[in-house]
Amino acid sequence: MLEYRAPTDDLNFLLFDVFRVQEAWQDIPAFADFSDDLIRAVVEEGGKLAGGVLAPVNQAGDQHGARFEDGAVTMPPGFKEAFAELAGGGWLGLSGNPEYGGQGMPKLVGCLLEEMFWAANTSLYLSGTLTVGAALCIDAHGTDEQKSLYLPKLYSGEWTGAMALTESHAGSDLGIMRTKAEPQADGSYRITGNKIFITSGEQDLSDNIVHLVLAKLPDAPEGSRGISLFIVPKFLPDADGNPGERNGFAAGAIEHKMGIHGSPTCVMNYDGATGFLLGEENQGLAAMFTMMNYERLSVGLQGLGAGEIAYQMAAAYAQDRLQGRAPSGPVNADGPADPLIVHPDVRRMLLTIRALTEGGRAFAMFVGMQLDRGRYAGDAQAQAFSELLTPVAKAFFTDRGFECTVIAQQVFGGHGYVAEWGMEQLVRDARIGQIYEGTNGIQAMDLIGRKVLRDGGETLKALIAQMREIELTHHADAVTEAFDRLESVTDELVRRAGDEPDLAGAAATSYLDLVGYTIYGWLWARMADAAGEDGFGVAKRQLADFYMARLMPMTAMLAQTALADSRMTMASDAI
């Protein structure tokens, strides 16, 4: 049985001891009302919802799955009720625009809540995160009228969101899409085309589904500069803003897939559907990226959440399951065997998950803080840092999160491979995080190409410089060494990239991992410094030691592979 308990102690430690949010928010008037007590209460309530409402229907979602019949999708048992509590509690509007019914909470707080919702029920929360993302996109690019019409309904979850980008021949390469948008006399557009992989494109959770659809105008430029974005609601809002006439599109099928069975992945057929331009003509991809960037961080949090629930399950099992004897002598001499937890290799597995998950949680909050400063304090550098770190968060969290679910499954042995305990579901559900919202390879190329090489590594170096300003007591030398190494790898890549056109791509994945492990190291040192003398604090410092001894060594290896001659990767005969 999959169970989930909010990691409240760790969240509060990060909020109040590591990142000291009140200090960090001193120059952000928008956050003046958010006291420590309020934040603590919000996190507490969100944790209860996750553990008490979302998690209990998670396995049923996998076993029943979303069902498709005659164009309609029926969500798994209990999903509708659980979603109603998620939406009714205002959680989808948490970071939303207060002018339209949102609560204007810091992204940093939103990160914590999203991680818990993902952990508790990935399939169900997908409908939530797409709603939040659609609202964000409309808030950023919509007219006042569009905002008034859509935002309150999305924040309340009465209506939900879907993003329609992919076509069967156009995935990572959206420039070659074919869906067409023809302008109509009334200012609307007729949208015609077929999209695939549309999460929550059809479901029975909400009164209306607001699709954000990418399509091409008749005389649009070729490629990605000729794509526009449209609001295409399932039911066209009537004069009172209520769902009216059914729009001209429908789901044609849902996919059979490895996991997230409780989330309908739809084939959508738009057959002259009515759409409304969102933002400027031919600027759709950029507008969609507002949503994509939000989703990318959010999908990263899916990875963290997966790691957390996997850890909780595996740690509990390792305490209970009796198997073998401790190398240093029995600890349960009266029983038939000792608990698994005495075995060093089992502990290695559990500590690896914790080191990666708690390191990632700190990273997520750090990125959340940069987003908040960029948006609410007008801090352009923080904004640049958030853009630099978003692809790292998406790819590194989901890669490590998948790894963590596999490790946790391994702790269960054969019992991890059968469905009963739910561990294999966690693995299957976590796997999608590495693929959707831009594959992790795409994230790595975004990082190295757009975010690092394009400015000669300046933003990255500014970030490292800022990180170096915080004096560290624990692990200072290891962190300094890793920063030096990351800088020198970056310099060499910048120097060589001009002459080696394939270098960026060949180095991309190693480089992203290098950035990830390096910054986790810095965050673990900060956590070790911030930890107190109680049991929680002692354990944190022990975990920091473990990270430095067992995971930080990845950085030297990745530095080497990132700098490998790209000709080895491009050698023409070897594939």
Next chain:
Amino acid sequence: MLEYRAPTDDLNFLLFDVFRVQEAWQDIPAFADFSDDLIRAVVEEGGKLAGGVLAPVNQAGDQHGARFEDGAVTMPPGFKEAFAELAGGGWLGLSGNPEYGGQGMPKLVGCLLEEMFWAANTSLYLSGTLTVGAALCIDAHGTDEQKSLYLPKLYSGEWTGAMALTESHAGSDLGIMRTKAEPQADGSYRITGNKIFITSGEQDLSDNIVHLVLAKLPDAPEGSRGISLFIVPKFLPDADGNPGERNGFAAGAIEHKMGIHGSPTCVMNYDGATGFLLGEENQGLAAMFTMMNYERLSVGLQGLGAGEIAYQMAAAYAQDRLQGRAPSGPVNADGPADPLIVHPDVRRMLLTIRALTEGGRAFAMFVGMQLDRGRYAGDAQAQAFSELLTPVAKAFFTDRGFECTVIAQQVFGGHGYVAEWGMEQLVRDARIGQIYEGTNGIQAMDLIGRKVLRDGGETLKALIAQMREIELTHHADAVTEAFDRLESVTDELVRRAGDEPDLAGAAATSYLDLVGYTIYGWLWARMADAAGEDGFGVAKRQLADFYMARLMPMTAMLAQTALADSRMTMASDAI
């Protein structure tokens, strides 16, 4: 659609150019009849069976699954017919004892065939490998009568094998099992108990199923020294050796699991079933290990096979799928986009799979050769090498094999996550290899504890010394450095293990991986040296370069983590 093509060129290259089997077999009279042409023909035929018969029913096996009703198991559509061809072709008796109808072929050749059968259809071949393993165990420990009765039927696949070890509370720790065996007046035993995770314990492929069951005699010593092994056939053979009376056991259920849906994983209830002692009383675990060691290498080959089919699928997709443009300029300027294969990160993924799979194939043949020399040339050192390397083969092949299926799935993007292409099935099927036949953590502890620390690293050093004797032209320095490092890590572990009781366990997984990557490096250097000047040879050397640049750096990292202070892993507060 999953398709599989035998990697015949690579197999022949390894057989005749790298390992030069005729030279290696000069002092093995038992192999005198196996000419190059014969071996070539056997490999060719085995490849046809794999690609043409086993692979075509693989996806149906996943989709339909084995079905359980009223104690009976129905195998998926097409499995019975495909198994009949596998068995009818004599493939299950390939390495069997010629006195009883086996073909006495070298294990090294058997490795190649098994890899292909696994690749083509893991679920189906599970019934095959357990039959081969059961025959091996009876051949090693049975009486003449038992051999005459069972071996011909198992070699022909008329009867199949199953191994019954695990109980719900006793998995890795078999010493605490409860199944009882009571001696009867006629020399047989009454077997009573419940076993779980019994692969092919019940199915409709064969006329009889020969269970090898571990159980405890009434006054047996506690723990693993009190376990005996029994032959417990589903139908008791009559006086003519034909299936007679139904024995007193049945399947109670089959498991719902992550993958290998076409393979029934049975709960078996032995209710006073008639069993026949195999080997000596209370020596069952050692006897079962004859089978286990065979199965461990075989399960390792499952990992290699998974990597190979995953590579073939992903490489073909990357050649076909048009998405994006090459960093160095379009290669398909007239088309809407270039094929995926132009992208360095996609090539990195494909080359990683190849480097690991082809390196692993060479490793498997090397282990097969040691097994052959131990068994047929009375070479005690080769026997010791095979025992040292078996846990590495099992764990390293399956860990890397799983990684390879995940990487290949990633090449497909979203299309890899949906069921249609079969890539997600490969991932789910490969995952079990890391768990069964002793989890990979158990393998790592077997390696470091029983095979390395117990003799102070002598066997490992003798192996390295033998490897160093072969003069290398390519990558000699990198290999020497890796050997030096492995020796020095081994020395330090030997030195510290006495004072650090948890060191072996804490270091185990890193150490096993260190051994694996190091020996793959040596094998890649040997392959580079053996490769000719044709396209195949050039590609091999390019892959060797890739291995050295992108995977060999793992060895330095693993050396560091293997030597980490075990107190960090054992710290009591951190879990």
